[in-house]
Amino acid sequence: MSKQLLLNFCDNQVIIKNTQHEKEVLGIDKFGRIQLFDPTIVISKPKLYMRAVGILGIIRLLSGYYIIVINEADKEGVIGGNTIYKVKSTSVVKIGVDKKGLLPHEQDIEEKLLKRLDSTLKINGYYFSYTYDLTSSVQRGIQKQQEGQNKYLWQNANNEFFFNYYLNEPLIKACTTVDERVGNYILPVINGFFESTLAKINERKIIITLITRRGRNRQGTRYFSRGADEQGNVSNYAETEQVVEFLPVDANDELGNKLASLVQIRGSVPLLWSQCITGRYKPQLILESDAASSPGFAMHFDRLLADYGDIQIVNLVDKRKYERPLGDAFQRLTHSLTSRDRVHYLHYDYHSEAKRAGSSAAIQELVASLAPRLSAFGSYNAISNTYQTGVVRTNCVDCLDRTNVVQSAIATHWLNTLFVAHGVLKPNDYITSHTNIDIVLRNIWADNADCVSMPYSGTGALKTDVTRTGKRSVVGMYNDLSNSITRYVYNNYIDGARQDAYDLFLGKFAITDNYSSLPLSSYSAIPSLSSLSVETMLVLGGVVLASVGLLYQSFTSGFALFNATFSFSSSSSSTGGSVSFIRSILPLAMWSSLIIFGVRLLLQSGRFNELLSWPQLLAYKYRPLPVTSTTRTNTRIKVPYVSDFMNSKFGTYFSTNSHINIHTTTISNTAANTIGGGGIGIGEKRYETFEQSRKLV
Incomplete structure (x- = not known):
């Protein structure tokens, strides 16, 4: 009640x-x-x-x-x-x-x-x-x-x-x-995922519950919350627990109303690293030295050892190119831990292995290699009165897509082992052979993946087709493409506002008695035209006009291009058709070239930074500072973050409203996409390049 x-x-x-x-x-x-x-x-x-x-x-x-x-x-x-x-x-x-x-x-x-x-x-x-x-x-x-x-x-x-x-x-x-x-x-509330469902396997009714608890100590958005801090808190940290409750068959049923559960954890690679947005699809990866990362790294694993027992790391990042430095540094620091005999490291390049053997086979190979460790760690089991003595810590770069696939496979393996141990399944039987419960497990884990991904990345998870069906599909790849494009937009042009929202809600930014009046004006999550320099406005306007021209030309010349192609292929004299074809294709090439030139100019000159969305409530390492100028020139003046104004006595400012202010929120399944609708700005906004901002921090 x-x-x-x-x-x-x-x-x-x-x-x-x-x-x-x-x-x-x-x-x-x-x-x-x-x-x-x-x-x-x-x-x-x-x-x-x-x-x-x-x-x-x-x-x-x-x-x-x-x-x-x-x-x-x-x-x-x-x-x-x-x-x-x-x-x-x-x-x-x-x-x-x-x-x-x-x-x-x-x-x-x-x-x-x-x-x-x-x-x-x-x-x-x-x-x-x-x-x-x-x-x-x-x-x-x-x-x-x-x-x-x-x-x-x-x-x-x-x-x-x-x-x-x-x-x-x-x-x-x-x-x-x-x-x-x-x-x-006082009512403790978790954020994450909870789903409980009734399932049946071999006449045994069970309740399967999946819970994900998102950590609060280093929470944020995808590109503005990466790695670990100096206290060992990691981004996108979460604990996922699969709980099974056996419903009684009769009054003498030994399994009746007994619980068993398996806990897994995820979290960003626990180093000092970040990805600095530049407008490119893959941002610049910035990794601090091993010496700088080592204290927080050690604190992170000391905390995990105290909370969970022994640790099995499953690092899923690529072993080559862009992601390789993260994996190499992770391995080096793991081997340097004083408690390294209790922290076990496995680097499994998911993308390469899935490409080699296929997604399903690659996951089966990984789980098989982990089976002895999973058996040694055990799980909480009220039937046999045993406790879990270790935990699997899984990560990829985002700790979302690849991580979800692996965690669901580990949980299914554990459940299969549990059912065999208590006679629900025969020794050579598998959950995957029982369609009803297999579908339940796949869907509940895919739902969990989407729910954990949404507040961090702005979209549902990728690769959920693997979780739901066990293999890649055309529809799944199309959904991944759509989500990847949406993530790009959110992570570059909206997430600054979303990060501010997290910092306010979780108390990273707080109003105190030392607060003074903030000399700020409002802004939107996407920078307005008034915040851009003349040069950037001209280039951006050119790109927009070229895009309109390309769109218009595509429609108007489409029919002509078809006729020209038909004429070119069927006419006894191909000269007229060829000329018509060239006349149709040249404007398309011209508009496309102008768009490419404009975008390259924005990127190479650093002016793309003026279009990006940065957090403004707090000054975080790796985040370029928002700056202001009094005229539309290239002059750039460093100004502090909002928190830097909190340095004098507060106490004289109160609301002008004589009535009660009520802000009501109704939560929907897609509401995470609306986070951070408004903004707080500092006059005309400018952004330093990353190299310039590092000198200012």
Whole structure:
């Protein structure tokens, strides 16, 4: 049964009641101060009533504090009798009525920050439970229960996957400074994937559940979040758990209601590296020295060893050309670890092996080579009372497409072994021979691949045809081409805004008491014409005109070209047809040449950078700085990021609105594509080249 919260928004605070269990009432005022009230409190003149099923957290913006509430949630499944919910819609509501106003440009910034926040809330895949720690694997949850020390759900949560942890920091602090019962209102939420489905194999009914928990400590978008940081947090880090629950056949069934689970992890190559966007399809790969990467690399694996036990690395990057430096450095640093006897390294060039043997055969070979290690690591199994003692860490460059294919194959291998061990399958039988459960597994893993890929890359995963069918298909290759083009657009021209949204939601960028007025104006995710230099506008205009000319010429000369070709091939005298053919093809060649020339000019002069979308809330290494100029010339002046203005006392700026501000978000399956709709800019935007920006950082 879901919680029913009643929120009463008053002039200076919001009062929150649990309508089902009125043991205490939570109050949060417009300055972010938290207290508990007696349930009999009389609320005077609330401006707004709102019902909710949970609190996602609170956040401070320029005008004060906002509360983020979960308005609706759908039941997604059950684990061990505990109901799991998926967030369906949320609202961001201002706490308190303000008496003073923001400056006009600050009002604009506030709206842009709210759009950022809303866009992050639109990411598909927020899940929670009132009675189950969804941030933890089944095994970790059992171990925490055995310790039996913590009273509230949030106290057992895995900090890495507690995705709304930053939004709950004020409430968590209040558990110590105000009253521990504030913990009743803290709801840990994961972001990622959850799907639970009933399947049947040889008359045995089972519930198969797949959960992916995305890490929060280094989250972002594809080209703006790569590698590791100095603390060993890696980009696109996620834990994926496949859970099996055996439904009882009869009252004496030993397998009945017992759980088993296998945990795998993924994460970017744990080095200091990045890909600096330049407008090219493959950005410049920047890899720091082994000495620079070593401390964070060691911290990363120390943490994994403490959390999971022994590690089996499966590195899927190419062994040649563009990706080779990553693989070589990964191997060198792995061999230098003091705990290298517990960290096992396998470099498997997926693309080369799939080309050699075919996708299906290559995956089978890889899983067969890993089988002894998988057997040694084991899994959590309530039937045999065993625990998983090691984990497979899989990565490619993005930790999406190749990684998904391999993880699904490992999970299927484990499930097959589990079924054989407990008599569900005979020793020489395989899941792939049982169509019903095989299709269920393939589809649930392909859905997981898309859900994990969307918020990171902007599209669904590639190679999901291999996951769904076991082989490549023409339709699958067409979808991959379409997704690759979409990724290019997002990653180069939109993702700066999406990265800002992550930095705001996860607390990398935060409004504090040291905040001062931001001398900023608004901008869109795609740079406007006013932000471009005259030279760039002229070249870009030429490319656009040439594109229009090419399109027009293609339509108008298509019929003439057909007639010319027919005339050329059928006429007794080919001279007329040949001339007509040349006259038709020359304009097409001319317009095409102008387009190619213009694009090359933009790339070679570095002016393409003016069209690219960069994050602006925080200064990150490898990210060229946005700069401004007062005139339309090539003069470029370095200016700081937004965070660099946060250096003087805040406290005089409040909203001009006399009513409650509500921003409601409804989540759809494709909503991740809408992240970061607005923006925050700095006058006329300019971008340094990468080489120039490195000198400025």
